[in-house]
Amino acid sequence: MAQKIKKISKKFIALVCMFTLVFSYSVVNINDSDAAAVAGSGISDALSDSRPGEYANHTIQFEYNNEGTLANGDTQTFTFTGFTQGANASAVTDFTMTVGSDGTTYGTAMTQTADYTFSNSAGLNPVYTFTWTGTGVTKLAANPFVRIVFANVSDKLPNPGAAVYTITLGGTNNYATGTTRVVILSGIAVTATVDEYITFSSTEADNAVGFGSWTGGSVATRWATSDGNGTFTPAPAGVDDPTQLQVSSNAGDGVSITVKSINSNDSAGLYSTTAAAEIPADSSTDITTLDVEGFAVYASASNMTIDEGFDHDTVSDLAVTTGNLLFASTAAGISGGTVDVEMNAEILATTAAGSYSTTVVFVATPSY
Numbered sequence: 001m002a003q004k005i006k007k008i009s010k011k012f013i014a015l016v017c018m019f020t021l022v023f024s025y026s027v028v029n030i031n032d033s034d035a036a037a038v039a040g041s042g043i044s045d046a047l048s049d050s051r052p053g054e055y056a057n058h059t060i061q062f063e064y065n066n067e068g069t070l071a072n073g074d075t076q077t078f079t080f081t082g083f084t085q086g087a088n089a090s091a092v093t094d095f096t097m098t099v100g101s102d103g104t105t106y107g108t109a110m111t112q113t114a115d116y117t118f119s120n121s122a123g124l125n126p127v128y129t130f131t132w133t134g135t136g137v138t139k140l141a142a143n144p145f146v147r148i149v150f151a152n153v154s155d156k157l158p159n160p161g162a163a164v165y166t167i168t169l170g171g172t173n174n175y176a177t178g179t180t181r182v183v184i185l186s187g188i189a190v191t192a193t194v195d196e197y198i199t200f201s202s203t204e205a206d207n208a209v210g211f212g213s214w215t216g217g218s219v220a221t222r223w224a225t226s227d228g229n230g231t232f233t234p235a236p237a238g239v240d241d242p243t244q245l246q247v248s249s250n251a252g253d254g255v256s257i258t259v260k261s262i263n264s265n266d267s268a269g270l271y272s273t274t275a276a277a278e279i280p281a282d283s284s285t286d287i288t289t290l291d292v293e294g295f296a297v298y299a300s301a302s303n304m305t306i307d308e309g310f311d312h313d314t315v316s317d318l319a320v321t322t323g324n325l326l327f328a329s330t331a332a333g334i335s336g337g338t339v340d341v342e343m344n345a346e347i348l349a350t351t352a353a354g355s356y357s358t359t360v361v362f363v364a365t366p367s368y
Contacts, residue, residue, distance in 0.1 A: 040176030041065050042103060042145070045167050051187045052161050055086075058150040062169065063103065063143065064176050070132050070140045074173040078128040080157065082165040085126040087155040092118040094156070096149045097130075103145045115139055126157070129171075159184050198249035200257075200364040209243055209343065217349045219291050224343040234342060245328075245339040247304075251366030254331045257339065258324035258365070259297055259310070263358040268321050270295045270345060275354030279345055283317035284310075287346045295345040296320070297327075297360060304328045304337045312342070324363055 040062040048057035060078065070076075095118060098106035110116060115134065121127045130148075132139045140146075150157075162184050169178045203226075211222045212230030222230045226243065249255045261268035261281055268281035282294025297320050298312040307326045309318030318325065328339045343360070 040169055040178040043169065043178045043180040045180050045182050047159075047182055050159070050183060050185045052159050052184055054159050055152045055154055055156060056159055057152050058148075058157075060148045060150070060167075060180075061103075061146065062176055062178065062180075063145045064140070064174075065143065066174065069142060070174050072132060072134050072139075074132045074139075074175065075171040076130045076175050077170045079125060079168040079170065080128070080165070081125050081168065082160050082163070083126060083157060084124050084160065085120065085122045085156075086158050089122065090118070090120050090128070090150070090152075090156050092116075094151050094153070096151070098147050099140060099144045100147070101143075101145065106145070106147045110139070162186050194250065196250065196366070196368055198247070198251065198255065198364060198366045200245070200247045200362075202362075203244040203246070211343075211345055214347050214351075216351075216353055219346070219348055221287055221344060221346040224345075234344070243341040243343075245341060245362060247337040247339075247364050248335045249364075249366045250333040251368050252333060253367035254329060255334060255337065256329040256365050256367070257304075257327045258363045259320055259327040260322055260324050260361050261295070261297070261320040261358050262322055262361060266322065268295075268319065268358070270356035270358050272352065272354030272356045275352040277352035277354060277356075279347065279351065279356055281319040281321065283319050284312045284342075284344060285314045285317040287344050288312075289314075291348065292346060293348045293351055294319070295343070295358070297341065297343050299328060299339050299341050301328060301337075301339045303334065304330055304339055306339070320360070324361075327362065 043062040044060070046059040046061075048059075050056065064070075092112045095112070097110040097112075097116065099108045099110065100106040112118075113133070115132065116139070117131045117133055119129050119131075164181055164183050167180050167182065169176050208228065209224040209226050210228030210230055211224050212228065214220055214222065220232070222232060223234050225231055245257065247255055247257065263269070263271040263278075264273055265271050265278065267278060270279040272278070279293055279295050282292060282296055284296035284298040286292050287294045287296050296317075298310045298317070299306050300311070306328050308316050309325065310327055311317075330337060
């Protein structure tokens with residue numbers, strides 16, 4: 001029985017040894033052609049753009065895993081398998097090389113041409129070669145982390161078609177070996193639609209304002225209020241708030257608001273059918289500075305532009321008409337645009353008695 005166990009043990013030990021030899025052979029890469037070459041670690045190539053045909057920037061990082069140094073004449077190469085060099089060759093000025101000691105901090109910048117030169121082959125599978133320069137000068141300390149940023153521009157190294165590609169490290173003397181891979185992938189087309197919209201409203205729920213009553217035979221100016229009673233002082237400083245227009249829209253070229261006055265005799269102004277008389281439309285400046293019979297509309301706003309004709313600044317003020325006149329506007333889309341609307345009117349001693357009215361119409365138009 002003991003002999004049988006010994007035989008089994010010998011077979012088991014032999015199998016373990018065979019497995020160990022096979023396993024070791026599968027993971028250790030020995031470069032017989034150049035004993036100075038060393039494996040690199042942490043090799044990566046980060047692309048700025050993975051789409052086919054794009055000129056992506058490449059950020060290549062790796063570590064030298066040996067205690068040697070790179071000296072004058074040593075080279076480090078990168079073979080872009082599956083890529084094809086563009087119409088223009090890359091130049092040393094396309095690259096920025098920095099080194100560090102921990103893989104995250106790259107604080108030491110290498111100087112182009114003084115520390116290394118660059119060349120690359122043309123055609124399919126281009127090889128990028130960095131050659132260390134400077135007679136007798138050691139360029140890198142032992143086990144450095146290296147970052148090479150390739151600012152790829154048009155006609156130099158376009159991305160190939162969608163697939164997985166290998167970038168191989170090689171060179172002469174104390175060069176790092178290893179591979180990394182990049183994936184070229186078509187971009188995902190993403191679509192979205194934002195509907196055009198506009199909202200337009202007035203703060204007066206019943207859309208009605210009034211001047212109240214004048215004493216016949218007088219010359220007096222009144223302002224309309226939403227309670228219909230009117231006031232002898234402008235509404236912002238009086239007993240009632242003015243009418244306020246509110247508009248919001250995503251119209252790229254802005255929104256315009258027009259104004260017009262219409263009544264039963266197809267004219268602008270306040271008209272009385274019983275008296276067959278009209279308080280005609282006039283400018284707000286005339287009504288507040290002259291003894292005239294008239295009706296006017298004007299406005300103010302903090303986030304919209306009031307047209308010159310209706311801003312009540314005594315310059316080029318206009319009277320409303322039966323046609324649409326520009327009242328307020330924006331140059332682009334707006335959220336919560338507000339226009340405070342004022343209406344004033346004045347009578348003379350000769351103004352006929354009667355009940356007067358008009359309808360003031362505001363139209364908001366978005367421009368996309």
